[in-house]
Amino acid sequence: MNLVESVKSAFRSVFSNKMRSFLTMLGIIIGISSVIMITSIGQGSQAALTGEFDKLGVNMLTISLKDPSKATSRDQLIIEDMEIIKNHPQVTSVTPLYQGGNAQIQLRNPKEYRSSILIGVNESYKDISALNFIYGRFLIDTDVKMKSKVAIIDDGLAKVIFGYDDVIGQQIYVQVKQVKHPFTVIGVIKNPMGDFASLFPDQMPTMLYMPIGAVHDLYGTNRIQNFAVAIQDKDKINDTSLELTKMLEKKHRNENQYYVQSATESLDVVNKVLGYFTAFISFVAGISLLVGGIGVMNIMLVTVTERTREIGIRKSLGAKNKDIRIQFLIEAMILTIIGGLIGMALGYLGGLGIGSLMKIAPKVSFIVVSLTVTLSSMIGIIFGVYPANKAAKLDPIEALRYE
């Protein structure tokens, strides 16, 4: 019996039992579609992130403490270090960054608060980040110099506090260490998480941008978590990192305490984390594929029992053991491959759906697609071999007698 005939006859028996075949495929469909959906979203987010970093440019550095838990107070970066960094000839702009936690923003109902992160920066922050302004403006140098009590908030928070988003000039109240401080809104930006954030308004952290001095005053500190630095020539990025580290070490009289990371490096780190995350969820989805495969095996075993007589007839007409084996193996593979193809289509559509919700273009790579097709046919083979062998080994006399 040649392969074409085997495939034809396998198709016939798969389609003669449509409902059962569909239910058997469902396990594979769910497994494959989850894997495709998750990887396409994962790769889409990676691409989106890379794009974001590209927009900011690759000539970016961040200076921070290597290990804040081991650092003494002498090692801490402080606002005064900015002068050293600024004076390096390669540096075109620099902003300090201090993130103050445990801040509460008073909402429309004065008794309600939302916890937020206050980010203290200077006017140069605008050059190195991709803030998307709807209304108003970012900090200018006088705001920073005067430590003005002004803030840039996102549209989501604006709506929660005021019920609308054009809130330039309005007062908001920021509570830090039990003390309430009024701040004036000078700019409204689009929430960087986009519509995704609006799905979970209570879970997403709110970030407010304020002059570094103002934030320092609220928390009574002069520490800086990191400096973000833009340099002129991206080829000199390594030399500049070294020189800046040396200068900071000299000023703080220490060694090996600071860590300079370039934008591409942080991109790599983020991508790595995202990659692990995608791989992990795909692994979980893969387990559902395993369950689907067991379902295929189960149904194939039932099919073999049901068709014992058919197997006997075929053998009496001259079917060899291998003909029977191939016939059942191909049936199992048809179930998993068709299931795999449907799953792939559904996974892609699901990816598009979630992607449009998250404002991410999902990416389906050729490797993932070919891997899934291979995987689903492998599942067919792995879980089809046992039932197919069972069918092939049936004794023709017994099989013919089977009622």
Next chain:
Amino acid sequence: MIAIKNLTKVYQNGQIEVAALRTVNLTVAAKEFVSIMGPSGSGKSTMMNIIGCLDKSTEGEYCLDQVNISSLKDDDLADIRNKKIGFIFQSFNLLPKLTALENVELPMVYAGIGAKERKDRALDALKKVGLEDRVFHKPNELSGGQMQRVAIARALVNQPSILLADEPTGNLDSRSGEEIMGIFQDLNQEGATIVMVTHEPEIAAYTKRIVTFRDGEIISDELVKNTLSTRRNLV
């Protein structure tokens, strides 16, 4: 054609050994039309399975067309069943989801014959048994006699050395049974070798030789003096 020497078949039933056939000797020449008779448990079905290469003997020798079957492996047996033996069963054993034509094509599928030739030969075989107007019917759309005729067409289609029929009329009314026997007689006339198991003496009367089994042994082997012809009964 068939040469069986000192053939013994023993079934292992748990601890007990049951001898289904005891040193049987049987020769069937080409163009013979033999019926094998005997009560149930006499060993006639075992004989049939061994002649049909579905089962192997415990001892002794079975040669079909000068080929010693006793020493062959599973795949070779499948090949012999495919090319040299045409089975006709009591319960027809057609595949219910295939049409008459596809059922008849099946042995040729396993013989590796191309689609075009398969269809031509299957149509010829169906024509031979008078079913040219039923080729696209499925078994459940056919009468018992028609189903058995499809089975005969299927048995014939690879031009086997022998036709093996196991109670071919057992599930049929007497008129259809007679029709089937008429087809067998015609085929035998044209040169087919037929071995048929039956327990009905009236059916055996249509054949030319009757071999009777009892308790695993042949107790009689005689030629039929006046073979009944189906011709005079059929209009």
